[in-house]
Amino acid sequence: QLQLQESGPGLVKPSETLSLTCSVSGGSITSSSYYWGWIRQPPGKGLEWIGIIYYSGSTYYNPSLKSRVTIFIDTSKNQFSLRLSSVTSADTAVYYCVRGIGSISWFDPWGQGTLVTVSS
């Protein structure tokens, strides 16, 4: 059974870069059928798609975050990662890593999520 697990700092200072990694177990990140992505949820609010990546390295980002987001993949470690630069308090959220079934798709499964707080 495929499982996703987020890891990274829970506290980031304003203007710095948020970095998270998603470790994939129970399946290969190089499968041609899937994309891998990030979604976030501010406390008490709804879901916002951040971006997706294919094992080849192709990426697609939410236009509202595109200037600050990088998603990259490490096939040797079966992991993919998120970097979000110049963070503000508005970036405080639970960050989920997800698998997409193809490039235009729903998301399943989801990681358990990790809370990242932006504060000095």
Place this chain on the structure above:
Amino acid sequence: EIVMTQSPATLSVSPGERATLSCRASQDISSNLAWYQQKPGQAPRLLIYGASTRATGIPARFSGSGSGTDFTLTISSLQSEDFAVYYCQQYNNWPPMYTFGQGTKLEIK
């Protein structure tokens, strides 16, 4: 950007009764719609994709319908574990630009 609007924001239903949740897209998305369930402190769980196909392991009391701009999630006989927040998500764009509804909270009446 395709805007997804869910209604109502909160729905109060008694256990054993039927719940009907709505999701409307700002433009035609064919059947490219998914539904998720989220319980407090947990990640969302996929319930329905393709507007009406239940995900693996999802009970038959959950059903989805609709196409184009109007969609419905129906829970035929509410169980205690069904009280949660439900989100719809569209995946109709190319290049990809996924958007979610704001959620419907299903609470015990």
